[in-house]
Amino acid sequence: MTATATVLVLSLLGAPPASSQDPLCAKREPCRVVETLDAGKDAQGRPMQVKHLDLGWADVDTSAEFLGRKFGPGGRKAEGSRAEGECEAAEWWLMRPSQPAQLLLSVCNNGYGAAGVGEDSVTVADNRFTHEQSGGSRQRWSVSRTLQLSPLWLVIEGHRSSDAMDSEVKEDGDYWDLETLRGEVVRSAPECESGEPSLGERTLPYLPQVQVDKAYLQGGWKQAGLGACGFESGNFLLGNQDDPKDASLKALLVTPDTLLVEVRDDKWTGPSAKWLNDDHVEVWLAPEAPQELTGCGKPTDAQKPSQWGIRVTDGKVFPAFGSPKQTIQVERAELPGKQGYRLKLKLPTPFKGISVVYSDSDSGKKQELMLATSAVKFGRPETLNPVRGVSPAEATCAVKNGQLALVPGTAKKTEPDVAVLRMD
Known part of the structure; x- marks a missing residue:
């Protein structure tokens, strides 16, 4: 009712x-x-x-x-x-x-x-x-x-x-x-100055940052999946997916500089002489929150994102857009039956915008399918995911039945005559 x-x-x-x-x-x-x-x-x-x-x-x-x-x-x-x-x-x-x-x-x-x-x-x-x-x-x-x-x-x-x-x-x-660790920011199409192109209306999904227990962070991530806590990619940057079992991508920030990525695929390619044509994960980081950028004109040098490629089959890192001097530290764990890999990535900080992409190349000759956590446009920080920090008082994630599951925070306590929902 x-x-x-x-x-x-x-x-x-x-x-x-x-x-x-x-x-x-x-x-x-x-x-x-x-x-x-x-x-x-x-x-x-x-x-x-x-x-x-x-x-x-x-x-x-x-x-x-x-x-x-x-x-x-x-x-x-x-x-x-x-x-x-x-x-x-x-x-x-x-x-x-x-x-x-x-x-x-x-x-x-x-x-x-x-x-x-x-x-x-x-x-x-x-x-x-x-x-x-x-x-x-x-x-x-x-x-x-x-x-x-x-x-x-x-x-x-x-x-x-x-x-x-x-x-x-x-x-x-x-x-x-x-409850679902899902949300988004919507920005309407701005009125740009004369002659400036606009990215138009943008829907930016939040990428959650949630605390997990120390045991999971130290090594438990190799055995237990991201489960319902992981943010599943929903954007196709390239190609389409007839079979959902072909490839999938989940991501979850567990500290301000630690990202867990879970990639599944039915066929793995690489390593080869050209990492771009191998199965790889791309990480985009930007210094400013994407929802605070107008989307008018080109980003300034101070706003531009940095991009890294991480080959899935060996974990090797390749600096890409922006030629970043800092690198990403990678730990890998293979899922049973070679169904996929789980990566623990130590990221350069600080950043306020982030997106994760999985590039699938069954042929090993070109990129054929690209899944992403946001509708990333190459080199545009305005299209990345905003980070949504979840405090331990709100919720945490813990392993249940071999997968991460949401654990609600402590029940809100207040005096009977004090409103639970405050309007100030």
């Missing part, structure tokens, strides 16, 4: 909030329970609910001290107006058997911007609580976050922005799903 509640101007909905007999409203007039929503069951199989409270109107300046926690017993009134510097106060509480009510979210909507069109939309589903807040004036924005309710864990967050006066719909934004 999924239920959605949107906080709108109360005067449009009818009567102002009346006093409620619910314990959450005790000595907090005006206060009423707008709705009680089914939130599924907790980790112990007990039913959960979310209660939505309407707390009337508050002074914008006064309400600021309560955002992120329970509103106080006074300072609010049943009717008000945004034009008079007031905002609509609301709270959402998680209700669980034999546990105190937990504040999930408190807001006071003053329109969230000069346009006065801001809204708070809440969706409650099985063990999920999603809040989307929107606002702005000419530059419209929205922020969306999803909580797992049992145990409390922020699993999804996203941001979007657009120009309300633009005749074309152009959205910039980002999205991250911690």
